[in-house]
Amino acid sequence: MKKFLRHNAIGLVFGGLFLVVLVGQAFAGLAFFNEGQRAVGLPDVSFWRYVTSASFGVDVAENWQSEYLQFFLFILLTVWLLQKGSPESKSLDKPGRETDEEQKIGPYADENSPKWARTGGWRTRIFSNSLGLVMGLIFLGSWVAQSVAGVAAFNEEQLSERQDPVSWGQYVLGADFWNRTLQNWQSELLAVASMAILAIYLRQRGSSQSKPVGAPHEATGVEG
Amino acid sequence: MADPNLGHAAAMIRLRLLGGVALVLVAAGCSSVGDRQEAAADVAVRLLTAVEADDGEAACAVLAPDTVKSVAEDEPCPQAILDQDLPRPGKVVETSVYGQWAQVKLDDDTVFLGAFPGGWRVVAAGCTPQGSRPYQCAVEGD
Numbered sequence: 001m002k003k004f005l006r007h008n009a010i011g012l013v014f015g016g017l018f019l020v021v022l023v024g025q026a027f028a029g030l031a032f033f034n035e036g037q038r039a040v041g042l043p044d045v046s047f048w049r050y051v052t053s054a055s056f057g058v059d060v061a062e063n064w065q066s067e068y069l070q071f072f073l074f075i076l077l078t079v080w081l082l083q084k085g086s087p088e089s090k091s092l093d094k095p096g097r098e099t100d101e102e103q104k105i106g107p108y109a110d111e112n113s114p115k116w117a118r119t120g121g122w123r124t125r126i127f128s129n130s131l132g133l134v135m136g137l138i139f140l141g142s143w144v145a146q147s148v149a150g151v152a153a154f155n156e157e158q159l160s161e162r163q164d165p166v167s168w169g170q171y172v173l174g175a176d177f178w179n180r181t182l183q184n185w186q187s188e189l190l191a192v193a194s195m196a197i198l199a200i201y202l203r204q205r206g207s208s209q210s211k212p213v214g215a216p217h218e219a220t221g222v223e224g
Numbered sequence: 225m226a227d228p229n230l231g232h233a234a235a236m237i238r239l240r241l242l243g244g245v246a247l248v249l250v251a252a253g254c255s256s257v258g259d260r261q262e263a264a265a266d267v268a269v270r271l272l273t274a275v276e277a278d279d280g281e282a283a284c285a286v287l288a289p290d291t292v293k294s295v296a297e298d299e300p301c302p303q304a305i306l307d308q309d310l311p312r313p314g315k316v317v318e319t320s321v322y323g324q325w326a327q328v329k330l331d332d333d334t335v336f337l338g339a340f341p342g343g344w345r346v347v348a349a350g351c352t353p354q355g356s357r358p359y360q361c362a363v364e365g366d
Contacts, residue, residue: 162364
């Protein structure tokens with residue numbers, strides 16, 4: 001048990017923190033939503049009603065989509081893009097998809113390689129891109145969910161202000177959808193750029209995301 | 225060795241089960257939205273029918289509390305509501321329900337309703353569109 005916890009600590013701790021924070025968001029969002037209800041003379045809604053509402057849905061989905069977009073872009077673009085001195089970059093002589101031998105696929109797979117890395121054909125092609133594919137699909141799914149919950153939440157506000165609701169098509173071409181989307185994208189892209197550049201010159205002793213403290217600033221593709 | 229066809233069959237059953245569950249959820253969601261639309265349209269028509277029948281008590285019974293307060297500023301609601309410029313009940317053309325709000329469009333009126341524990345209540349009625357600006361309403365809360 002102790003060994004299991006130690007060997008899965010990153011997933012467990014971040015998964016647990018995610019749930020705690022999501023519940024926190026639900027309570028804070030409920031309080032904010034009910035302030036709005038009271039302001040227009042409507043009664044408070046229950047916790048359950050709020051967490052199944054479009055308002056909560058769009059607030060959750062808009063953040064999810066941007067996080068998965070961030071990982072999708074980072075995973076995909078770092079195949080080709082390099083950053084001298086950054087632990088987030090591969091070494092400077094390895095841009096691109098690399099050789100089958102370097103990637104240990106097909107005839108170069110060893111006995112410990114995953115089955116789909118060994119078999120070749122479409123299975124290996126899919127498995128070779130599975131991380132980016134899944135991140136990309138979750139991004140698209142969350143973005144569509146944001147648009148569906150977003151139009152419902154937006155229309156709820158429209159009606160409360162005595163205005164006509166809009167269609168999904170009008171909504172995804174409108175200001176609310178793109179304001180929610182772009183404000184999340186810019187922060188994610190800033191975080192990636194800061195991490196890639198700050199990690200050239202700064203260190204966090206013992207962290208997998210940092211170079212060893214004594215590693216030179218120019219050392220690229222080295223993790224601590 | 226396990227029969228791969230059995231695995232395939234089990235996967236198909238799982239897929240069908242998932243499809244069934246999704247269908248039930250979608251059907252439940254649709255019927256719930258449909259019920260709420262019908263209930264909102266019913267309350268909107270009830271208000272205009274009561275006003276047409278000079279039944280102020282019945283009309284005020286379907287108004288939201290803030291709207292009652294606003295209507296009854298100078299005289300009791302059952303009298304005041306009959307003096308408002310509300311049209312006769314027409315045919316319901318379109319009903320939209322989003323969360324705690326509903327909009328019922330009739331032939332010559334638009335009514336906005338809010339969700340209350342006892343069901344829909346009219347927040348604003350006798351509303352006419354003003355282009356991209358909010359509707360102007362004969363009856364509404366502050």
